[in-house]
Amino acid sequence: MILSEAIINCRNYEDTEEIMYSIYAKRIDGKFQPNSEALVLELTIEEMEKKWNEISQKKCPEFDYFLEMFVLRDLYEDLTRIEEYKSDIKKVERVIYYAEFDA
Numbered sequence: 001m002i003l004s005e006a007i008i009n010c011r012n013y014e015d016t017e018e019i020m021y022s023i024y025a026k027r028i029d030g031k032f033q034p035n036s037e038a039l040v041l042e043l044t045i046e047e048m049e050k051k052w053n054e055i056s057q058k059k060c061p062e063f064d065y066f067l068e069m070f071v072l073r074d075l076y077e078d079l080t081r082i083e084e085y086k087s088d089i090k091k092v093e094r095v096i097y098y099a100e101f102d103a
Contacts, residue, residue: 001037001038001039001040002034002035002036002037002038003023003025003032003033003034003035003036003037003038003066003092003096004034004035004088004089004092005038006023006025006038006040006066007023007072007076007091007092007095007096008088008091008092010069010072010073010076011073011076013040013069013073015069015070017045018044018045019042019043019044019045020042020043020044020045020048020068020069020070021040021041021042021043021068021069021070022040022041022043022048022052022055022065022066022067022068022069023038023039023040023041023065023066023067023068023069023072024038024039024041024055024056024059024060024063024064024065024066025037025038025039025063025064025066026038026062026063026064027064031100032064032066032096032099032100033096034089034092034093034096037063038063038066039060039063040069041055041059041060043055048068052065053065066099067095067098067099072095075094075095075098076091076095079091079094079095
């Protein structure tokens, strides 16, 4: 899966009381890109309490933490209401910017 697909399909992942989802992605030239390789990890609540780099080292070496799915879903929903972000690529670019600089 690539990062843009994980972002666009964020509504397909619903956290439960036992499981939460997070996205991890590979950087290209030091940055997250829409075509970065990405994984959606299903993590237990206990795992979510660990540091992101510990999870990455254990479950997906070479990948970096990107965002928790519930944060992504909230941001994505907000972006759908703004005219400037009607296209999928605009939403993907804004989410990546948020993950890199605002999260």
